[in-house]
Amino acid sequence: MSFNLHPLINNGITAGSSSFSGGKLSCHCKASPVTVSLTSNIAHNHACGCSKCWKPSGAIFSIVGVVPRSALSVASGESKLYIVDKDAVIQRHACKECGVHMFGRIEVDHAFHGLDFVHVELSKEKGWQEVQFAAFVSSVVEQGLVAPEEADKVRQQLKGLGLSTYDALSPGLMDAIAAFVAKKNGVLRESKL
Ligand SMILES: N[C@@H](CCC(=O)N[C@@H](CSCO)C(=O)NCC(=O)O)C(=O)O
């Protein structure tokens, strides 16, 4: 038996294109959808098992990547957007009619300030960066989506797709967050991260 990880990866991972430079995201509303224009490809695209990232119906993971916030603009339907959790680090702007998250923005002092989180399955264009790794795998257990004794089967399925699995973000992203915190706390002066 296999898990419905996410429709974008269930049947394998399609490589993105390095020359691809953006497209349009649309929410699921048939009438007057919210649309968001991106003028860049995404980076750090990953499968996220956390409870906060938007997942399509039935999927146990979200697929989410980042763009510079300067590359994102709301093209239509802005009045339908609301912030799902104003206290979260990532303020997810979702359509109040269909529930789809259009972008997540960080307004606080954070390593990822300046990056917006987006789900490129909302776009018809092809060429978006492919999924690079799987994050917050154990969170699918937290949400009751997978039994604890099945968690390693989920990891095996992800590994079979060529994805490394983590129960936080990838080591590179965790190191970037750690370096930011260390600088903020005055215990690190300089680093390349
Ligand atoms: N077990 C928790 C984890 C939630 C979590 O920390 N999520 C990460 C990754 S989201 C995109 O990769 C995070 O940075 N969250 C900050 C935020 O959502 O504001 C759970 O599952 O809820």
Ligand SMILES: [Zn+2]
């Ligand atoms: Zn909608």
Ligand SMILES: [Zn+2]
């Ligand atoms: Zn997440």
